[in-house]
Amino acid sequence: MNRGCVGLGVAVVALAVCGIAHAQQGVSATVTMQAQPTVAQVGDVIRLEVQAQVSGSTNVQVELPELSAFDVMSRQVSTPMQFRFGFGNQAQTIQSTTVHRLTLRARQPGTFALGPATALVDGRPFRSNSVTIQVGGAAAPDPDPSAQPPPSAADPTGFDPTAFVRTVVDTPSPYVGQQVTVTVYLYSRQPQINGLNVTQEPTTEGFWVHDLLPPQRTLEAQQQTVNGLSFQVFVLRRFAAFPLRSGPLTVGGTGVTMSSSGIFDIFAPPSAPLSRVGAPITVDVRELPDANRPPGVPHVGTLELSATLDPTQAATGDAVQLTVTARGTGMLRQLTLPDPAAPGLRVLTPEVSDQVTSPRDLVGGARTFRWLIVPEREGTYTLGPFAVPVLDPRTGTYGVARAEALRLTSAGNPVGSATPDPEPGPSLRADERALTLGPIRTRSALARSHAPLVEATWVRWAFALGPMTLLVGLAVLAARRRAQRGPARGPRQASRDARRRLSSARGHADAGRAREFYGAIAQALKEVLEAKLTRAVGSLTHAELRRSLVGRGLAEGLADRVVDELEGCDFARFSAAGVRSEEMQQCLDRARGLLDELERFVPREEVAS
Amino acid sequence: MKRLAAALVLAAALPAPACADSLGEIFERGNAAYFRADYEGATQSYEELLAAGVVDPDVSYNLGAAEAKRGRYGRAVLHFERALWLRPGDDDARQALDEVRAALGRRRAAARGEAEVDAGPPFGEALFGSVSPDVLTVLALVLTLLAFGAGTALLFARRESVRLGLGVVAVVGAALLTVTGLGLAVRSGWLDEGEPAVVLRERAPLREGPDTRAAERGHAPEGQRATIVDRERDWRRVHVPSVGEGWMAAEDVAPVR
Numbered sequence: 001m002n003r004g005c006v007g008l009g010v011a012v013v014a015l016a017v018c019g020i021a022h023a024q025q026g027v028s029a030t031v032t033m034q035a036q037p038t039v040a041q042v043g044d045v046i047r048l049e050v051q052a053q054v055s056g057s058t059n060v061q062v063e064l065p066e067l068s069a070f071d072v073m074s075r076q077v078s079t080p081m082q083f084r085f086g087f088g089n090q091a092q093t094i095q096s097t098t099v100h101r102l103t104l105r106a107r108q109p110g111t112f113a114l115g116p117a118t119a120l121v122d123g124r125p126f127r128s129n130s131v132t133i134q135v136g137g138a139a140a141p142d143p144d145p146s147a148q149p150p151p152s153a154a155d156p157t158g159f160d161p162t163a164f165v166r167t168v169v170d171t172p173s174p175y176v177g178q179q180v181t182v183t184v185y186l187y188s189r190q191p192q193i194n195g196l197n198v199t200q201e202p203t204t205e206g207f208w209v210h211d212l213l214p215p216q217r218t219l220e221a222q223q224q225t226v227n228g229l230s231f232q233v234f235v236l237r238r239f240a241a242f243p244l245r246s247g248p249l250t251v252g253g254t255g256v257t258m259s260s261s262g263i264f265d266i267f268a269p270p271s272a273p274l275s276r277v278g279a280p281i282t283v284d285v286r287e288l289p290d291a292n293r294p295p296g297v298p299h300v301g302t303l304e305l306s307a308t309l310d311p312t313q314a315a316t317g318d319a320v321q322l323t324v325t326a327r328g329t330g331m332l333r334q335l336t337l338p339d340p341a342a343p344g345l346r347v348l349t350p351e352v353s354d355q356v357t358s359p360r361d362l363v364g365g366a367r368t369f370r371w372l373i374v375p376e377r378e379g380t381y382t383l384g385p386f387a388v389p390v391l392d393p394r395t396g397t398y399g400v401a402r403a404e405a406l407r408l409t410s411a412g413n414p415v416g417s418a419t420p421d422p423e424p425g426p427s428l429r430a431d432e433r434a435l436t437l438g439p440i441r442t443r444s445a446l447a448r449s450h451a452p453l454v455e456a457t458w459v460r461w462a463f464a465l466g467p468m469t470l471l472v473g474l475a476v477l478a479a480r481r482r483a484q485r486g487p488a489r490g491p492r493q494a495s496r497d498a499r500r501r502l503s504s505a506r507g508h509a510d511a512g513r514a515r516e517f518y519g520a521i522a523q524a525l526k527e528v529l530e531a532k533l534t535r536a537v538g539s540l541t542h543a544e545l546r547r548s549l550v551g552r553g554l555a556e557g558l559a560d561r562v563v564d565e566l567e568g569c570d571f572a573r574f575s576a577a578g579v580r581s582e583e584m585q586q587c588l589d590r591a592r593g594l595l596d597e598l599e600r601f602v603p604r605e606e607v608a609s
Numbered sequence: 610m611k612r613l614a615a616a617l618v619l620a621a622a623l624p625a626p627a628c629a630d631s632l633g634e635i636f637e638r639g640n641a642a643y644f645r646a647d648y649e650g651a652t653q654s655y656e657e658l659l660a661a662g663v664v665d666p667d668v669s670y671n672l673g674a675a676e677a678k679r680g681r682y683g684r685a686v687l688h689f690e691r692a693l694w695l696r697p698g699d700d701d702a703r704q705a706l707d708e709v710r711a712a713l714g715r716r717r718a719a720a721r722g723e724a725e726v727d728a729g730p731p732f733g734e735a736l737f738g739s740v741s742p743d744v745l746t747v748l749a750l751v752l753t754l755l756a757f758g759a760g761t762a763l764l765f766a767r768r769e770s771v772r773l774g775l776g777v778v779a780v781v782g783a784a785l786l787t788v789t790g791l792g793l794a795v796r797s798g799w800l801d802e803g804e805p806a807v808v809l810r811e812r813a814p815l816r817e818g819p820d821t822r823a824a825e826r827g828h829a830p831e832g833q834r835a836t837i838v839d840r841e842r843d844w845r846r847v848h849v850p851s852v853g854e855g856w857m858a859a860e861d862v863a864p865v866r
Contacts, residue, residue, distance in 0.1 A: 313644075380644055409644045435712045437674050438701045440643055444667035446632045446658065453743040454797055462750050466757030473761035 027056040031119045031128035033065070039134045040106050043359035045214045046070065046133060050100040052119035052126070058096050059122050065115040065130075070104035074218030077101075103217060106135040107360065158279045161229055163188040165236070165254050165278030167202065173284045176246050177300035177331050178393040180283055181212070181361055184237040184254045187226060190274070193258050198236060200255025200277060206285075207241035207249060208331060212361045240363040242331040243285040253278040292398050294389035299401070301330020301364065303390045307403035309383060315439040316378055316412035322371045324386055324403060329364030332356070337369050337386060344377035345408075375410035378439075382407055412439035494531030495599050498524035502591055509584040515573050517584050521591045522569040525562060528598050542567055552603040562594055632658060636668065643675055651675040666696035673705060682713045683809040683831035690807060690865045697796075698739045713832045717811075737792040745793040752789055756782030803838035804864040806847065813862065815855030819844030826855045829862075837864055 030053045040046055048067075054060050060079075079098045098119070115130035158164050163186065170181040184202060196219065213235070221232035236254060243249050255277040288298055307324045314320050326335055333354055339347050348371060356365040375381065384405035391398055413436045453459055505520035529537050529545070533552060537545055542563045549559040568587070639654030655672040658665075673688030689706040693699055737745070759779035766772045794800050811831035816823040819841045829835065829849045838854070839846035845862050848854045 378644075409641075411644060435677060435708060437677060437705050437708060440640060440671040440674050441667040442640055444636055444665050444671075446636060446663050446668065447665045448662050449664060452746070452797060454746040454793060459746060459750065463753055466753040470757045470761045473764045477764050 027054070027121055027124065029054040029060075029119050029121045029124075029126040031062075031117055031126050033115050033117045033128040033131050035114065035131045035133055038132065039136070041136050041357060041359075042106050042109055043357050044106050044135075045073065046104045046106060048100075048102045048104055048114070048131075050102075050117040050128060052098045052117075052121075052128075053095070054098070054119065054121050054126075055095045057122045058094060060096060060098050061120040062098055062100055063118040063120065064100060064102070065117050067102070067104060067114070069107060069110070069112045069135075071107055073103040073105055073214065074220060075100070075102050076218060103214070105214075106133075109135050111135075158276075159227065160276065161189065161227075163190060163258070163274055163276050165256055165276045167251060167254065167278050167281045169241075169251065169281055169283055171283070173286055174243055175286050175288055175300055175391065175393050175396075176243055177288075177298075177334070177391075178242070179301070179330065179363055180207075180241045180243065182237070182239055182241050182251050182281075183235060184278060186234040186236050186256055186258075186276070187224070187231040188234070188258065189229060189231055190258065193232075193234075195257075195259045195273070196234070197257045198254060199257050199275070200253070202237065202254045202278075203250070203252030203280075204239075204241055205249070206245055207243055207251075208334070209242075210240045210356065210358065210363050212238045212240055212358050212363075238361065240358065240361070242334075242363075243283065246285045246287045248282050249285050250280050250282045252280045288391055289396050289398075294398055294400055296387070296389050297336075298389040298391045298398065299326075299328075299330055299332075299335055300391045300393055301328055301332075302392070303328035303330070303332075303335075303388060303401040305386055305388060305401045305403035307384060307386055307406055309406040309408060312407060313409045313411075313442055314375060316375050316410050316414060318410075319372045319374045320408060322373055322383055322406070324369045325366055326368075326388065326401070327364075327366045328390075328401075329362050331363075332365055332367040335367050335388065337388070340371065340373065340383045342381045342383070344375060344379060345381055346374040346376055348372040348374075373408070375408060377414050378411050380407060380409045410439075413437075491528070491531040491599075494527045495595065498528045498595055501527070502588065502595070505591075506588060509581060509588065512581075514584065518569040518573040518587070521587060522566055522573075525566060525569075525591060525594060525598075528595060529562070532598065532601060532603050554601055554603070558594075558597055558601075561590075562598070565590055565594060632661060632663060635661075639671065639675075643671065643678075646678075648675045648678040652679065664695065666692040666699060666702070669695060670699070670702050670705070673702075673709070677705070677709050677712070681809075682709050682716070683807060683811070684863075685709045686713070686832040687807040687809065687863050687865060690805075694865055697741045710832060713830075717830070737795050740792065740796070742793060742796040745789055745796055749786060749789045749793055752782050752786040756786050798866065801836060802848065803836040804866065806835045806837045806845075806862050806864045808833045808835055808847075808849065808857075808862050810861045813857055815847070815849060815852060815857055817855065819846075819856045823856065827852045829857065835862055837862065 116127040119126045259273040351370045386403040501524040508517035642650035652675045669692035677685035692702040763775040808829040812828040835847045835849045
């Protein structure tokens, strides 16, 4: 029996585990977190959304990341659900989505890593991504706007045990220009407020006002006990009011209408909307203290001044930009600075831009003045210093916010409406008064040498490259022509050789050597012919030689005489009649004449047959 | 080892040499002096740069402006001429030079009732003055290669049309090369008889010889262009147009280049 009970228990546990595992296998979830924007300034609104999409279970609990670095202005949770029905053998699938939307406000500068958010689905954790938010700007001082003392029974703020509106200021006796933070609360004991409308805005005559709450927000209630009763307290309005004059100034009452319902209202007709109007509140604005008051219109709050000039040197007629920036807290939009002025400077109307922030409900930011300044005369100008008296409202003491003077130098001819120089002193000559030069150069390469390029060695070699190329070309051409001509000599050389051969032939004639004589004559003529025709003629018959000579442009008569002389020399070499010296002399004379005529012969280009 | 230690101790004991101003600081100091109308101080700073070997058209321009403000127009002309030689086509320097010459003329006219001012550059310089020698060098180089290259190709070309084109290129290139070469010669001063210079003093005497006792041949006006043809000790033999040639004290005339 005991064994059976133990076995049954084990089986039950096993089945349960299997069932759970089986069930968990069917559960899935995707959790995402995103923030917009992820880069902000102190006081800016950031929207954070955590979305958990769960499949297979409706038991979802979302744990948000640590948000202590931010003020949670509002929170909204929505859970749309989707059902999918299975048909036949398919199991039913349930999908659900839970979305948490939060409105945060950056409280302090820094880099904050949020997350991950966790969704517990049937006890199983599913984590989201992490989000990093960078917050810039300066941390504001730390008033706690939410801490308010409860009203006493004698408080003339219109206490109503059902609901009432109350206006609170943080400074009942401010200085002129000092920030007064005004908050309008709705105290309600209604069980559930369905609709809430502000029907009457508070009047703020005599104040310059800046809203401190974002335009779109969700009202969140805080619990507070007043006169023994527990109320839900809603912040209807919060704004910074800067009194513009001294004396009593009133913030008017705020009117609101709300409708509400209770759990039992389904059995009763709906109740009429409830209206309430808050009581106005008056602040006693003080004049600024006179003790140690610096000259000028003081700024109430904190202030720092900085000034830049770009560029610091310019030619006359060229504009430069002077920028003065005032940063701090208070009513910066009312801050004015006098235009810089100096003889010889033309100062244009400044461009003013404002950047208003309200970190921790303290209005401040930056106000920037930009002047375009045109120096119309040469010289050195001092712009500034810039100073603004500042009253610290907490201590009631004065200080001075200061930016040091800046120096502008200009050079060049007078331009525009520049007044002429004052009467020249006696030392100035007429030519000096009339001399006008352009501005001097403020930048220079300060080159150390100026060697002309033409003196560089490589340049000279580069110039020689052209003629050298031509010479090389000529040499190549000559070599090519020589190669085409072959071993034959040039006509002139051949002519000279022929003359020498004729001279040697004369020697043969004197010695009576007829064979050698006629051989020399024929050789001389043939060498000249070969040089002219640029071909060997020894293999040609006399008829062919004649045709070749005529074909290359030689006169027919001369060609005939040349051929006849060659034939005569061939015949005479072996003939005894040629032994007579007179005949050899005549032959020599004829050969000389032929050479003279052949030297003047310029053959035509050989036509390919 | 002892010697090394002694040397180290000695080196450490020696006062650190004063760091000289950089060229940029001297330049800025000169500019600052100019801006506050201390033209003499500005001149000193700019001349310090010249003594350090700076050959820069901007320094020359600023020095010319400072000298002009001091009324030393001859020196102003010298430095503006130098700025133009270093950077041809510098309109500001050209304009400033014209202004100073006009001021010279007014001064001379005020003193003597009439004046003649050397207002125009030589013809060659007027023709080629706006082009730097380096540009002319590059141009001449390119034209040389073009002309000779075309001529060389002409030797080997066979087609008549190609030979015609190459011939034209060679001839045109040669013509342009001639003009460019002439310009280069003018800008480089190869055709000058001597060094271009400027007379620095009004009525600077021109003498027969390099001696104060030599007879005077004439006087050269301040700002007048001249040519230095010879040097001997502290004297310069100069040729001054419309005055003649003679010897002038070195302090009265300075070369532009």
